[in-house]
Amino acid sequence: MATAFSDPQLSEDAAYAAFEARDRTMDGRFVVAVKTTRIYCRPSCPARRPRRENVELLPDTASARDAGYRPCLRCKPDEISRDRAAIAKAVALIEQGESIPALAELAEAVGYAPHHFQRLFTRDLGVSPAAYARALRARRLGDALEGDGRITDAIYDAGYEAPSRAYADAAAHLGMSPSAWRKGGEGTAIRFAVAQSSLGPLLVAATDKGLCRIAFDEDEAALRERFPKATINSGDEDFAALVTDVVALVDDPARAIDLPIDVAGTAFQQAVWAALRAIPAGETRSYQDIARAVGKPGAVRAAGTACGDNNLAVLIPCHRVLRSDGSLGGYAYGLARKKALLSRESEVSGNVN
Ligand SMILES: [Zn+2]
Known part of the structure; x- marks a missing residue:
């Protein structure tokens, strides 16, 4: 007798819907057994969907085998845990490494061919192993700079071999030089405007490097409180073009747009925000998915908090994260806005299909 599917975070209907949608993020969370063929699959299996009455949801591959099912040859459900274990091991190697490991080195350590492993890793984490390692190093630099030690020490402690590389990364990932970062944005000029959007007043603020704050219902006073050491001025006509782009994004959040961003956060927050940016428009994820x-x-819970700490409303799409049961969860600017943004996106993706 098979162990019945039971997951306090996921109803049977939600699990079945994930199977229908071939939701890759649910792989490993449960398996789908097909009574007519006696085969079990991962939720994302590309094969045609059987009728629901012929499907049995089971907690894991072991229970499926116990119940007499055989693994699907197409989606190879038994390899999920091996893949996940390999990715987890690679992440650990990257995190423990003094320098950035080469792809070949990582792949060999986890027993996969380099190209295949690169694809697997990127599919699961949204970035390549090398990009993950570089972002980690830059985040470590940001963390180290929050301490009191010398900047040079922070640079070497974060794993850089030379300050020049650290300064280039800091510009790319932290949005300012290490010394400006240390001083809480001192010396950073921020321009802003409050524009009228279809979902209400929208504050848009940016440094020279990129957008640092997009928020509904905020004003100049709130911005000054957030960046007490920066020089804050109203945006000029050049700035208006950026504001127009951001406001257009509220009307059409599915619009693929590459606006420069300049947001500071802890290593964990940066990782969560990167995961949010990886959610395609018209799709949603659960807080559990983001944590994973x-x-x-x-x-x-921490992933949920980091979603809430997002500085760039709409552009970093924290509105695409729902509770595991599919309910809306929270939103810093009110659930009505979250609902409106999601429905605008689903209309767009509906037109495409
Ligand atoms: Zn399958």
């Missing part, structure tokens, strides 16, 4: 995507499946 950043390699901390147990940190669901």
Whole structure:
């Protein structure tokens, strides 16, 4: 007799819907057994969907085998845990490494061919192993700079071999030089405007490097409180073009747009925000998915908090994260806005299909 599917975070209907949608993020969470063929699959299996009455949801591959099912040859459900274990091991190697490991080295350590492993890793975490390692190093630099030690020490402690590389990374990932970062944005000029959007007043603020704050219902006073050491001025006509782009994004959040961003956060927050940016428009994820995507499946609550700490409303699409049962969850700017943004996106993706 098979162990019945039971997951306090996931109803049977939600699990079945994930199977229908071939939701890859649910792989490993449960398996789908097909009574007529006696075969079990991962939720994302590309094969045609059987009728629901012929499907049995089971907690894992072991229960499926116990119940007499055989693994599907197409989606190879038994390899999920091996893949996940390999990715987790690679992440651990990257995190423990003094320098950035080469792809070949990582692949060999986890027993996969380099190209295949690169694809697997990127599919699961949204970035390549090398990009993950570089972002990690830049985040470590940001963390080290929050301490009191010398900047040079922070640079070497974060794993850089030379300051020049650290300064280039800091510009790319932290949005300012290490010394400006240390001083809480001192010396950073921020321009802003409050524009009228279809979902209400929208504050848009940016440094020279990129957008640092997009928020509904906020004004200049709130911005000054957030960046007490920066020089804050109203945006000029050039700035108006950026504001127009951001406002257009509220009307059409599915619009693929590459606006420069300049947001500071802890290593964990940066990882969560990167995971949010990886959610395609018209799709949603659960807080659990986000926690898993950043390699901390147990940190669901912390992932939710990091989503809430997002500085760039709409552009970093925290509105695409729902509770595991599919309900809306929270939103810093009110659930009506979250609902409106999601429905605008689903209309767009509906037109495409
Ligand atoms: Zn399958």
